[in-house]
Amino acid sequence: GAVVSQHPSRVICKSGTSVKIECRSLDFQATTMFWYRQFPKKSLMLMATSNEGSKATYEQGVEKDKFLINHASLTLSTLTVTSAHPEDSSFYICSARDWASGGALGETQYFGPGTRLLVL
Amino acid sequence: GQQLNQSPQSMFIQEGEDVSMNCTSSSIFNTWLWYKQDPGEGPVLLIALYKAGELTSNGRLTAQFGITRKDSFLNISASIPSDVGIYFCAGQIASGSRLTFGEGTQLTVNP
Numbered sequence: 110g111a112v113v114s115q116h117p118s119r120v121i122c123k124s125g126t127s128v129k130i131e132c133r134s135l136d137f138q139a140t141t142m143f144w145y146r147q148f149p150k151k152s153l154m155l156m157a158t159s160n161e162g163s164k165a166t167y168e169q170g171v172e173k174d175k176f177l178i179n180h181a182s183l184t185l186s187t188l189t190v191t192s193a194h195p196e197d198s199s200f201y202i203c204s205a206r207d208w209a210s211g212g213a214l215g216e217t218q219y220f221g222p223g224t225r226l227l228v229l
Numbered sequence: 230g231q232q233l234n235q236s237p238q239s240m241f242i243q244e245g246e247d248v249s250m251n252c253t254s255s256s257i258f259n260t261w262l263w264y265k266q267d268p269g270e271g272p273v274l275l276i277a278l279y280k281a282g283e284l285t286s287n288g289r290l291t292a293q294f295g296i297t298r299k300d301s302f303l304n305i306s307a308s309i310p311s312d313v314g315i316y317f318c319a320g321q322i323a324s325g326s327r328l329t330f331g332e333g334t335q336l337t338v339n340p
Binding site: 115141150152155202204208219223 | 272321
């Protein structure tokens with residue numbers, strides 16, 4: 110299957126600082142990427158949809174000014190957690206939409222390995 | 230919005246046993262996906278289903294797209310210890326739309 114990478118895999122930051130997480134599709138181009146947050150023993154919660162060349166679409170309850178998303182190219186989307194606080198500590202996962210994966214039948218999404226953020 | 234009910238929430242089985250889990254939806258989906266997530270990792274795609282009634286295998290895994298387009302199941306045959314993890318179903322109502330995830334099935338395999 111297609112490969113999606115995330116960097117960094119884990120990061121610790123001080124409260125009030127900003128952290129940038131990168132999501133890259135390595136062997137395919139993705140016009141759409143998705144950012145999720147996952148709490149322990151819970152399912153994935155969609156935060157926002159990242160569209161190449163346009164503004165991201167945020168889910169209800171997700172602060173767009175706190176979670177800045179930039180999708181500057183067909184292989185890279187970034188999530189910046191601004192003015193991080195301890196409650197932002199979580200596991201952040203991106204996925205990339207592979208529109209050609211199902212041929213004429215459909216598409217699928219491939220996930221990155223996740224980034225664990227700890228805010229002190 | 231769409232809701233997915235995934236069951237069971239957890240399973241404890243002996244190595245060599247077969248496993249079955251399923252997802253049902255209140256909405257019609259045109260794509261069903263099954264993922265496995267290991268601790269500290271992102272979900273890995275196991276099987277993708279695009280047509281109602283479709284039955285697809287991937288090694289010891291078999292999944293089916295329900296004929297009503299509102300359900301899907303995943304079977305694992307002859308389980309082994311490395312099958313341990315959380316299995317998620319995900320549905321998509323239309324191309325380009327978001328995925329709706331089930332709550333996951335935690336599988337434990339005792340050697």
